[in-house]
Structure formats: structure tokens, C-alpha cells
Amino acid sequence: MRKVLTYGTFDLLHWGHINLLKRAKDLGDYLIVGLSGDEFNAIKNKKSYHSFDNRKMILESIRYVDEVIEEKSWDQKVRDVVDHNVDIFVMGDDWEGKFDFLKDYCEVIYLPRTIGISTSQIKKDLFSVNNG
Numbered sequence: 142m143r144k145v146l147t148y149g150t151f152d153l154l155h156w157g158h159i160n161l162l163k164r165a166k167d168l169g170d171y172l173i174v175g176l177s178g179d180e181f182n183a184i185k186n187k188k189s190y191h192s193f194d195n196r197k198m199i200l201e202s203i204r205y206v207d208e209v210i211e212e213k214s215w216d217q218k219v220r221d222v223v224d225h226n227v228d229i230f231v232m233g234d235d236w237e238g239k240f241d242f243l244k245d246y247c248e249v250i251y252l253p254r255t256i257g258i259s260t261s262q263i264k265k266d267l268f269s270v271n272n273g
């Protein structure tokens with residue numbers, strides 16, 4: 142069984158996220174998502190609209206996702222890859238090169254980001270709609 146691992150906040154879930162999760166799953170048989178916890182989001186300077194528990198519930202309902210674990214720090218990836226016997230680590234290419242250290246432990250693949258959608262753009266658009 143080829144196990145795939147990816148990480149993210151996945152707030153205000155959108156089709157760019159789904160494109161990533163689908164392509165990640167297509168690379169193997171089992172997809173684990175390291176979902177950023179609310180405290181870790183603060184470290185990433187991100188404020189989620191949905192809580193970790195609700196983002197986890199949403200992700201667990203997606204057909205491509207087999208397991209969700211919490212991402213609590215930048216330093217857990219090697220341990221996660223080893224502990225979960227991960228074969229392939231996947232991230233969007235906005236992270237190109239940032240996780241190449243994992244190549245000592247598994248395959249590392251950066252997938253093209255989906256153009257034209259992002260959680261921050263959704264927030265901006267909704268703000269301007271509601272504020273003239």
C-alpha cells in the first residue's frame with residue numbers, strides 16, 4: 142500500500158484544495174493529511190474561519206482523504222513520515238524546494254497550485270461585496 146502525506150490548513154475548503162487532495166491520492170493508495178491545528182495556524186500567521194475540529198470533520202468527509210492527523214509544529218514531518226510509513230510527500234508548488242530534506246525518507250512531489258482560487262481571495266472578495 143503506497144501511503145501519501147500532505148499538510149495544510151484547508152480553511153474555507155475550495156476546489157483548489159480538492160484538486161490538490163485528488164492528485165495526491167492518485168499518487169498512491171492511502172492519503173494522510175496533516176491538518177494545521179489552531180495553535181500552529183497562529184505560528185503560520187493564519188487565522189482560520191473554521192476551528193481545527195470542524196476543518197478535520199470536513200476533510201474526513203472527502204473521498205480522497207483516508208486519515209487526518211494534527212500538524213502542531215514545523216518539525217514533525219520526518220517523524221510523521223517514519224511513523225506512518227509514508228512513501229510519498231506531496232505539497233503544492235508554492236512550497237517548491239522547502240521540504241526537500243524529506244527526500245532522505247520518502248519521495249517528495251510538488252504539484253502545481255490551482256490558479257484563480259485561494260482562501261485569502263475568498264475572504265477579500267466577501268469583504269468587498271459586503272462593504273461596497
Ligand code: C2G
Binds near residue numbers: 259
Ligand atoms: N493549494 C493549491 N491550490 C490552491 C490553494 C492551495 O494547490 N489554489 C494547495 C497548497 O499548495 C497546499 C494545500 O493546497 O499544498 C493546502 O493549502 P493551505 O491550506 O493554504 O496550506 P498552507 O497554509 O500552505 O500549509 O507544513 C505545511 C503547511 O501546513 C502548509
